[in-house]
Amino acid sequence: MPIKSRFSRHSKGSLGKFITSIGPGVFIIGYIIGTGSVTTLAASGAKYGMSMTWALALSCFFTYILIVNIRRLTILSGNTLVYLIRINFGKVAALFIIAGLMVTVLASVIGVTAFSIICSGSGSTDSS
Numbered sequence: 001m002p003i004k005s006r007f008s009r010h011s012k013g014s015l016g017k018f019i020t021s022i023g024p025g026v027f028i029i030g031y032i033i034g035t036g037s038v039t040t041l042a043a044s045g046a047k048y049g050m051s052m053t054w055a056l057a058l059s060c061f062f063t064y065i066l067i068v069n070i071r072r073l074t075i076l077s078g079n080t081l082v083y084l085i086r087i088n089f090g091k092v093a094a095l096f097i098i099a100g101l102m103v104t105v106l107a108s109v110i111g112v113t114a115f116s117i118i119c120s121g122s123g124s125t126d127s128s
Contacts, residue, residue: 033063039112 037059044052070081077084086094 039108 041056044055073084074080079087082094082097085097
């Protein structure tokens with residue numbers, strides 16, 4: 001039995017159908033690859049050079065596995081990952097995961113801000 005989509009009003013081959021087909025993937029990539037990982041990779045690349053390439057390759061491998069499995073789960077069930085966790089494990093688990101994600105995003109923003117302040121050299125310098 002095919003799953004009815006709320007986006008089925010777009011004609012085949014239209015730009016709207018293309019955007020709705022890739023839209024969820026963009027959010028999954030943003031969910032997995034955040035500002036903290038980009039900042040960490042840039043800082044470690046500047047400090048250690050190419051000697052940490054193995055860690056980057058390992059990270060990309062596991063990120064790929066995570067993205068593929070979340071995609072399969074979402075396509076097969078028709079629901080998001082957090083909704084499925086709420087249905088199968090309860091509201092407390094879903095709220096715990098959402099709270100954890102919020103803390104992670106907040107820590108990433110704080111880390112990026114601190115990194116940019118440290119790298120720019122701005123501080124309490126008096127030029128007079």
